[in-house]
Amino acid sequence: MYIYSPVDQAIVDQRVSQFREQTERYLDGKLNEEVFKQLRLRNGLYVQRHAPMLRIAVPYGVMSSLQLRTIGRIAREYDKGYAHVTTRQNFQLNWPALESVPDILAELAEVQMHAMQTSGNCIRNVTCDPLAGVAPDEIEDPRIWCELIRQWSTLHPEFSFLPRKFKFALTGSEVDRAAIQVHDIGIQVVRNEEGKVGFTVMVGGGLGRTPVIGKTIRGFLPRKDLISYLEAILRVYNLHGRRDNIYKARIKILVNALGIDEFRRQVENEWQYLRDGELQLSDAEIERVAQSFRDIAYKDLPIGDSASHDKRHSNPLFNAWYRQNTVAHKVAGYRIAYVSLKSHGQAPGDIRDDQMEKLADLADTYSFGELRATHSQNLVFAHVEEGQLYELWRGLMQLKLAKSNLHTVQDVICCPGLDFCGLANTTSIDVSQDITERFDELDELYDLGDIRIKISGCMNACGHHHVGHIGLLGVDKKGEHWYQITLGGSSENNAALGTRLGPAIAKEKIGDAVENIIKTYVSQRQNGESFLQTFDRVGLSPYKERVYAHTH
Amino acid sequence: MHTLIDAHGTIDDDWVLLDEEIPAVGRNKVIVPVQRWTDERDIWKESEKVLGVLLEPSFDVSLLRPDLNKLSLIAIPFSVFSDGRGFSQARLLRERYGYSGLLRATGDVLRDQLSFLARCGFDQFSVYSEHDIEAVISALAPFTVGYQPDLRQSA
Numbered sequence: 001m002y003i004y005s006p007v008d009q010a011i012v013d014q015r016v017s018q019f020r021e022q023t024e025r026y027l028d029g030k031l032n033e034e035v036f037k038q039l040r041l042r043n044g045l046y047v048q049r050h051a052p053m054l055r056i057a058v059p060y061g062v063m064s065s066l067q068l069r070t071i072g073r074i075a076r077e078y079d080k081g082y083a084h085v086t087t088r089q090n091f092q093l094n095w096p097a098l099e100s101v102p103d104i105l106a107e108l109a110e111v112q113m114h115a116m117q118t119s120g121n122c123i124r125n126v127t128c129d130p131l132a133g134v135a136p137d138e139i140e141d142p143r144i145w146c147e148l149i150r151q152w153s154t155l156h157p158e159f160s161f162l163p164r165k166f167k168f169a170l171t172g173s174e175v176d177r178a179a180i181q182v183h184d185i186g187i188q189v190v191r192n193e194e195g196k197v198g199f200t201v202m203v204g205g206g207l208g209r210t211p212v213i214g215k216t217i218r219g220f221l222p223r224k225d226l227i228s229y230l231e232a233i234l235r236v237y238n239l240h241g242r243r244d245n246i247y248k249a250r251i252k253i254l255v256n257a258l259g260i261d262e263f264r265r266q267v268e269n270e271w272q273y274l275r276d277g278e279l280q281l282s283d284a285e286i287e288r289v290a291q292s293f294r295d296i297a298y299k300d301l302p303i304g305d306s307a308s309h310d311k312r313h314s315n316p317l318f319n320a321w322y323r324q325n326t327v328a329h330k331v332a333g334y335r336i337a338y339v340s341l342k343s344h345g346q347a348p349g350d351i352r353d354d355q356m357e358k359l360a361d362l363a364d365t366y367s368f369g370e371l372r373a374t375h376s377q378n379l380v381f382a383h384v385e386e387g388q389l390y391e392l393w394r395g396l397m398q399l400k401l402a403k404s405n406l407h408t409v410q411d412v413i414c415c416p417g418l419d420f421c422g423l424a425n426t427t428s429i430d431v432s433q434d435i436t437e438r439f440d441e442l443d444e445l446y447d448l449g450d451i452r453i454k455i456s457g458c459m460n461a462c463g464h465h466h467v468g469h470i471g472l473l474g475v476d477k478k479g480e481h482w483y484q485i486t487l488g489g490s491s492e493n494n495a496a497l498g499t500r501l502g503p504a505i506a507k508e509k510i511g512d513a514v515e516n517i518i519k520t521y522v523s524q525r526q527n528g529e530s531f532l533q534t535f536d537r538v539g540l541s542p543y544k545e546r547v548y549a550h551t552h
Numbered sequence: 553m554h555t556l557i558d559a560h561g562t563i564d565d566d567w568v569l570l571d572e573e574i575p576a577v578g579r580n581k582v583i584v585p586v587q588r589w590t591d592e593r594d595i596w597k598e599s600e601k602v603l604g605v606l607l608e609p610s611f612d613v614s615l616l617r618p619d620l621n622k623l624s625l626i627a628i629p630f631s632v633f634s635d636g637r638g639f640s641q642a643r644l645l646r647e648r649y650g651y652s653g654l655l656r657a658t659g660d661v662l663r664d665q666l667s668f669l670a671r672c673g674f675d676q677f678s679v680y681s682e683h684d685i686e687a688v689i690s691a692l693a694p695f696t697v698g699y700q701p702d703l704r705q706s707a
């Protein structure tokens with residue numbers, strides 16, 4: 001966990017005072033709607049279909065039990081008793097009263113949280129590998145770099161009014177769990193041939209109306225140059241990104257218009273003036289931030305725990321959860337446990353106030369008081385003793401949060417859709433529920449393996465449908481809800497945009513269509529192939545034939 | 553209506569912006585629109601007047617580099633407050649090209665942006681007159697700390 005310095009705390013506190021004063025001016029009629037909109041967005045406050053929505057930043061997805069407990073209490077006292085985990089590792093409250101938002105932000109500031117720059121045309125909260133610092137395959141913990149970027153980008157005087165929103169994602173592992181190739185800037189920690197640690201920087205990725213996979217602008221950037229290089233990219237974008245059309249204002253459009261080589265030339269030219277200046281990171285500055293992270297005091301444990309092993313033998317449900325929802329930890333005797341927020345009867349990523357409070361208690365008991373949010377809208381206990389997994393699982397069972405469906409067809413990413421969002425064409429949540437209910441047999445679920453379904457209720461693509469192995473995009477046809485299907489997308493290392501299957505399908509038939517796609521996979525797969533591998537081999541036709549044979 | 557302020561309070565604007573209706577004759581401090589400056593730069597450089605230019609949001613400030621020692625004021629316009637190009641123009645002028653004259657923010661400038669503008673090197677702000685000017689001036693410094701380098705010239 002990063003612990004605030006006095007400077008961090010002062011900025012958050014002063015931001016709350018500033019926003020309180022702005023809200024008062026708005027309520028007194030002294031700030032017009034458009035101006036207040038831009039100011040409130042930069043404090044995480046949207047006005048949606050039914051009510052305001054407040055998006056709380058969880059920098060790089062890591063939070064303390066105290067922070068989660070506080071959000072739980074705020075959700076009960078100021079909202080309808082639940083919150084929503086987003087694809088960018090943030091928490092959203094869907095029903096706060098506009099007048100009480102300054103009070104909510106003040107309560108968040110007391111536990112070192114804020115909602116700065118979680119919306120608006122500015123640099124958004126930085127996202128990260130949810131397994132940062134604990135993944136066995138990690139080159140270096142990326143959270144120090146995330147925090148340096150958070151500080152540099154927070155209330156940046158030059159880059160607070162960009163052409164459009166701007167999103168960063170980082171990973172320190174070879175396996176990409178942070179979707180870095182579909183962000184405005186994606187950063188991977190790498191080690192070069194000389195053994196030096198630095199960064200590969202990608203630029204111009206993104207989803208939305210114009211999905212693009214990011215392009216590498218620099219293969220190896222030394223550590224000390226990270227912030228000055230980012231400043232150079234942002235300056236080129238701020239000066240030259242389009243401002244005449246919001247649909248063409250993201251950096252990906254500028255990169256595509258100039259070509260990556262010309263864009264790189266402009267950035268490198270800008271960087272020549274910046275690289276030796278104040279933004280160059282000294283070892284002392286890197287160390288200062290590193291020291292602000294509280295270390296986890298792991299015990300010296302043997303590899304493999306016999307009690308846990310016995311429990312897995314005697315309890316098939318626990319065994320299923322262990323196999324599906326826990327993964328290896330870099331420290332012997334520990335495992336990483338995922339909490340699925342994809343249970344029946346709740347929207348993907350939703351979590352109740354009492355669940356948040358009790359999860360905070362479980363984190364205190366079993367995971368050093370720390371939790372993480374993931375890009376796929378689940379939570380993580382990142383440091384669980386192997387011998388305590390059974391007790392943790394029982395605790396999760398009591399909360400009905402022990403669903404063993406991580407990385408299965410039930411682990412759907414989905415936007416809020418028409419149920420909440422003013423932009424959506426169609427609903428998403430009910431479609432997700434229809435699909436997940438069809439695959440409730442555990443054996444079948446695990447047999448299908450890793451299939452990522454992603455659903456967006458409109459072309460803004462908040463559900464990341466372009467990079468779903470199966471992607472669904474809601475379209476409005478004369479007031480009716482239809483869905484376009486894409487297959488073969490991925491936001492992992494082999495990032496790819498899905499291919500459109502054919503004409504859109506009506507809502508009442510979309511569940512059947514997805515079921516038919518999955519049946520086609522089962523009939524076509526060879527030698528334990530995954531869904532994506534089979535799709536890459538056989539192409540679109542067999543899926544197309546089966547889906548449209550059944551819908552016409 | 554706009555009121556001109558700096559970090560200390562309201563200031564009188566003794567500059568005049570040249571447009572087609574306003575001749576330069578009889579004026580001591582004149583602000584020349586940058587297009588006209590570019591066209592007539594050699595004439596203006598011979599002038600005895602105290603000179604300023606009014607930029608445009610898309611103007612490449614590196615083109616002003618040879619003229620900076622002749623300029624006492626650069627006005628950067630914000631046609632709409634959400635167009636943030638002026639922040640970069642200001643920093644480039646101050647940091648890269650070493651411009652040390654007055655830097656004035658004009659147009660649709662929000663009081664809520666003043667501290668960002670000041671930190672990018674602006675020292676004069678043309679703000680909407682209907683505001684409580686005392687409150688606006690105090691809005692120049694809502695934050696006592698910041699993460700980024702700060703170009704405020706108040707020191």
